[in-house]
Amino acid sequence: QVQLVESGGGLAQAGGSLRLSCAASGRIVSNYAMGWFRQTPEKEREYVASITETGGNTFYANSAKGRFTISRDNAKNTLYLQMNSLKPEDTAIYFCAAAATIWGFSQVEPGKYGVDYWGAGTLVGVSA
Secondary structure, three states: OOEEEEEOOEEEEOOOOEEEEEEEEOOOHHHOEEEEEEEEOOEEEEEEEEEOOOOOOEEEOOOOOOOEEEEEEHHHOEEEEEEOOOOHHHOEEEEEEEEOOHHHHOEEEOOEEOOOEEOOOEEEEEEO
């Protein structure tokens, strides 16, 4: 089993930056595509970004494009999300995720993804 632990959440002002990390352990992490989701009490879990197994390709939700950067360091078994130009609407719990293939980050039906493992989340708060 893959275990995922997020860190780096906290408070930021609009326009500021945060860097989230996700430490992975268990199975060989490089065998998994990884990504980030976020969730608030008002919305269902929302896709943010994903990255292929070796980090060669990255994908972003429209809300993240141009502001967020996903990366991974397989030698450290760590996934990152650099968040710049933060907006209040970025406030959410952010979850790290791992999937057998990058296609796991595509919806199979509304709100449903082929994610195999989830972290417990880290809270990001952005003030206006």
